[in-house]
Amino acid sequence: MTVYATYNIKGGVGKTTAAVNLAHLSADGGRTLLWDLDPQGAASFLFRVKPKVKGGGKALIRGTRALDGAIKGTDFDNLDLVPADFSYRTMDLLLNAGQSGNDTGRSAKPALRIAELLRPLAADYDAVFLDCPPGISLVSENVLHAADTLLVPLIPTTLSVRTLDQFTEFIAGMAGHRPAVLAFFSMVDRRKRLHQQATRGLSAGRPGVARTAIPSLSLIEQMSVHRAPVTAFAPRSKAACAYRALWSEIRPG
Amino acid sequence: MASGLRGFVLDTEAAAASARTADDRMAAVHAALASAFTVTADRGARTGPARRRTWLDTFDWRLYRAGLALSYERARRGSRLVLEGDDGVPQATQPAPRWQPRRPRLAADLEAGPVRDRILALTSPRALLPVAAAVSTVSVSRLLNSDGKTVARLIRDDSTVTAAGHGPAAALPTRLAIAEVRGYPGQARRAARLVAGVPGVAPATQPVVKAALSALGLRPGDYSSGVDAEVTAQMPASAAVAILLLRLLDTLEANTDGVLRDIDTEFLHDLRVAVRRSRSAIKLLGDVLPEGPAEHYGAGFKWLGDLTTPTRDLDVHLLGFDATARQLLAATAADLQPFRAFLARRRAREFRRLATALRSARFRALADDWRKVLLEVRDAGIPGSRRGLTAAELAASRTARAFAKVARRGGAITPESPAESLHDLRKRCKELRYLLEFFAPLHDPAAYRKVVGDLKKLQDNLGEFQDSQVQREEIGALADAMLAEGAAPAATLLAMGEVAARLAASQAEAREQFGKRFAAFAGPAGQGHVRVLLGAAASEAAR
Ligand SMILES: Nc1ncnc2c1ncn2[C@@H]1O[C@H](COP(=O)(O)OP(=O)(O)OP(=O)(O)O)[C@@H](O)[C@H]1O
Numbered sequence A: 001m002t003v004y005a006t007y008n009i010k011g012g013v014g015k016t017t018a019a020v021n022l023a024h025l026s027a028d029g030g031r032t033l034l035w036d037l038d039p040q041g042a043a044s045f046l047f048r049v050k051p052k053v054k055g056g057g058k059a060l061i062r063g064t065r066a067l068d069g070a071i072k073g074t075d076f077d078n079l080d081l082v083p084a085d086f087s088y089r090t091m092d093l094l095l096n097a098g099q100s101g102n103d104t105g106r107s108a109k110p111a112l113r114i115a116e117l118l119r120p121l122a123a124d125y126d127a128v129f130l131d132c133p134p135g136i137s138l139v140s141e142n143v144l145h146a147a148d149t150l151l152v153p154l155i156p157t158t159l160s161v162r163t164l165d166q167f168t169e170f171i172a173g174m175a176g177h178r179p180a181v182l183a184f185f186s187m188v189d190r191r192k193r194l195h196q197q198a199t200r201g202l203s204a205g206r207p208g209v210a211r212t213a214i215p216s217l218s219l220i221e222q223m224s225v226h227r228a229p230v231t232a233f234a235p236r237s238k239a240a241c242a243y244r245a246l247w248s249e250i251r252p253g
Numbered sequence B: 001m002a003s004g005l006r007g008f009v010l011d012t013e014a015a016a017a018s019a020r021t022a023d024d025r026m027a028a029v030h031a032a033l034a035s036a037f038t039v040t041a042d043r044g045a046r047t048g049p050a051r052r053r054t055w056l057d058t059f060d061w062r063l064y065r066a067g068l069a070l071s072y073e074r075a076r077r078g079s080r081l082v083l084e085g086d087d088g089v090p091q092a093t094q095p096a097p098r099w100q101p102r103r104p105r106l107a108a109d110l111e112a113g114p115v116r117d118r119i120l121a122l123t124s125p126r127a128l129l130p131v132a133a134a135v136s137t138v139s140v141s142r143l144l145n146s147d148g149k150t151v152a153r154l155i156r157d158d159s160t161v162t163a164a165g166h167g168p169a170a171a172l173p174t175r176l177a178i179a180e181v182r183g184y185p186g187q188a189r190r191a192a193r194l195v196a197g198v199p200g201v202a203p204a205t206q207p208v209v210k211a212a213l214s215a216l217g218l219r220p221g222d223y224s225s226g227v228d229a230e231v232t233a234q235m236p237a238s239a240a241v242a243i244l245l246l247r248l249l250d251t252l253e254a255n256t257d258g259v260l261r262d263i264d265t266e267f268l269h270d271l272r273v274a275v276r277r278s279r280s281a282i283k284l285l286g287d288v289l290p291e292g293p294a295e296h297y298g299a300g301f302k303w304l305g306d307l308t309t310p311t312r313d314l315d316v317h318l319l320g321f322d323a324t325a326r327q328l329l330a331a332t333a334a335d336l337q338p339f340r341a342f343l344a345r346r347r348a349r350e351f352r353r354l355a356t357a358l359r360s361a362r363f364r365a366l367a368d369d370w371r372k373v374l375l376e377v378r379d380a381g382i383p384g385s386r387r388g389l390t391a392a393e394l395a396a397s398r399t400a401r402a403f404a405k406v407a408r409r410g411g412a413i414t415p416e417s418p419a420e421s422l423h424d425l426r427k428r429c430k431e432l433r434y435l436l437e438f439f440a441p442l443h444d445p446a447a448y449r450k451v452v453g454d455l456k457k458l459q460d461n462l463g464e465f466q467d468s469q470v471q472r473e474e475i476g477a478l479a480d481a482m483l484a485e486g487a488a489p490a491a492t493l494l495a496m497g498e499v500a501a502r503l504a505a506s507q508a509e510a511r512e513q514f515g516k517r518f519a520a521f522a523g524p525a526g527q528g529h530v531r532v533l534l535g536a537a538a539s540e541a542a543r
């Protein structure tokens, strides 16, 4: 089981869009699970699954209900989803609570909780995608510990490039488990000079940045109308091709 | 991903009565589901190639009896074996490249995988044979909730089946299933309720394979190596004996083809048992049959039995080969390989001889004429001194006599008795066992189980004793033959010596155990059990 997480502190950069399309592509060859960790529930919405988990995030995080019980089948073979729940907005509190350690199956470390919850599913899935809310929180810290690979969408600006450098440095300094980092340009607008410069300047030979950039396309925006991955409702589109190219850079083997 | 399945059948009888077609009925199903869901054709659905399945089982239906159905399925994404339970839910699957389902194969020859793991012990040493084949058109509809989310699926399956891939085809009634989408069990239940409410739709009570078999007029489980003769207490003794001998003849003939095609070793084993049982029946009960024929066919069965012995003996060596090789302490399994190769060559030669005999006019005449004789006795009855004797009386007197013989001869055996006395006792035990089996329907089941259980333990002990000796002697003879052929490396002969030594040890151990086993069966308690079994008639006959 390989755990991927779409990750960026910044909001609206294409994390959810990438997670949804890549998970759909991953399901073509392997059993795949997408966990929507964002209380906004954008990924759940795109798969038409109600953003609700029985017992709420509390029962899940505390381990009184196994993650397994929250899983919903999507419309696609081999692709399951753990939906968002409104209670995830207080996830940090949930993760922190009970550090006293009297809940069942709790580890002493709140930052390892999500990794722990995923472990029993290792035999059931080949790939897990975590779709993170923006910002820095205990949730994002958990994701750093749980993920094997962080997929970081970047809007091509010099600022975002600087942020990536800082982030890569931060990961390198992490103790213990360190996820791999793969950044990719997202929402690239060919007509913007700035975007062109930034993409060219960065992807030229820089490790940790994917060769594939995801262009800004109105078809991708339409995912929220179709409520499906663009790779499913328009598999031959430019948008779908871009995600397929990105996935072929990411997927193992 | 679909997990649970709820199955339905479009009831053909009801359909005929109301003169409605399957399509009308499907329309009604869709209408019922439309009250709660949006029903759409599967987005991914193409009019792809039909689903092709072949069901496999052993000749004696071991999988069927265990509530399992094994199918081989050819598909675009590669072929696979699927093992389902009685509920039609797959329990294990594994890819099965290069499998020709028409050709029998042993589970042991399958590649490693979860299906092999599940069926190996259950089916060995029997081969998997094609039982029936189906070509199915499968179409899937999605049931959507108000968000347009798929919350269940409706699967329609129209299948045409044939017996083992040939013969006339039969169309099965359309089958429907509601497949659950993970996390939406309530919706699947709801959909199933709606489908169940449609007139002319009945819950599927049996898995497809059973429907296929009954549509083809095949009776699963119709072969068993047991005697299962349909005798009743009050029928004339001669008719009962004829019925059970006919039943044994059926078993013998049912196995002939499998022996000739060399499908697996059990065909020959079962054929031999049928021959031995027939000989014993003729010897112990033949006096109620016309005198001349009984003697004549008894000799015929001796000929047949002797013919099969060399091949069976070699089969036994080969079947136990791996276990034997694993037990070696001084020698290695590799040392024994030339022995295996030699056994296989010998077996091939002996098998050709056996096959020639089974194809001979003499064998055909034996079976055909014997059947004629038996049918005559069964239908006409035999007048004479035994007239008026019932099956129950015959069973009681002969069983009691056989038991008395076992008790007397066994009781006379001391630690100093020669091995032959135990071999002889084994034969008498076998005769007693056969008599019990022949008339099993006449006995009280609990008492029968008790007596046969103890007898079986004694037989196992005597079998171990004799077979160890016979195999050891055979290994000696085979070693001579290998030397004569120049096919005997010293390491192999040493390894064979070790195997022989182990057999000698098992024999000695069996001898040590004998007294206890015999006492358990024929001691005061055992005699009590037999008295219960045979009732009053027994004490009368014993006097
Ligand atoms: N390549 C693209 N071209 C055009 N629109 C895009 C593209 N990628 C994403 N979008 C749109 O941008 C918006 C934000 O995308 P998305 O939700 O994937 O970002 P996010 O990083 O997950 O946001 P958040 O931080 O709020 O979770 C969405 O409306 C989406 O449809």
Ligand SMILES: [Mg+2]
Pocket: A015, A016, A017, A038, A042, A131, A132, A133
């Ligand atoms: Mg998002």
